[in-house]
Amino acid sequence: MSQGQYSVRLSAPERAVFELVDSVPDEQPFEGAQLLTENLTTLRPELVQELLEACRSVKVKRLFLYFAEKCGHAWLKQINFRQVDLGRGNRVIARGGRLDLKYQITVPEESSRDIP
Numbered sequence: 001m002s003q004g005q006y007s008v009r010l011s012a013p014e015r016a017v018f019e020l021v022d023s024v025p026d027e028q029p030f031e032g033a034q035l036l037t038e039n040l041t042t043l044r045p046e047l048v049q050e051l052l053e054a055c056r057s058v059k060v061k062r063l064f065l066y067f068a069e070k071c072g073h074a075w076l077k078q079i080n081f082r083q084v085d086l087g088r089g090n091r092v093i094a095r096g097g098r099l100d101l102k103y104q105i106t107v108p109e110e111s112s113r114d115i116p
Contacts, residue, residue, distance in 0.1 A: 014047045021064045030094055030108050037067035045078035058087035062103040
């Protein structure tokens, strides 16, 4: 995007959410990222699939999929999980939280509730 002599690069929503999730919990609170992910109802599943396969961060992939599932996004049904390497072992997102067995990530205790 250009404005006069200034130019700014913008990420597509699909990539932007990966960048957001990468900043949890150091720069972005878990709850804030979860709320922002809730509004991503129109993500393009083919691009999400491509990003999931290319992403090297196990934490980002697991947390992104955790949020998407919690939010009940329809596009998630079109993702081929067999093509996504989710690594091995647990990842700690929230110290003192609870382990989500499906994605093997430790999330805050209060996140165990479904998003309304």
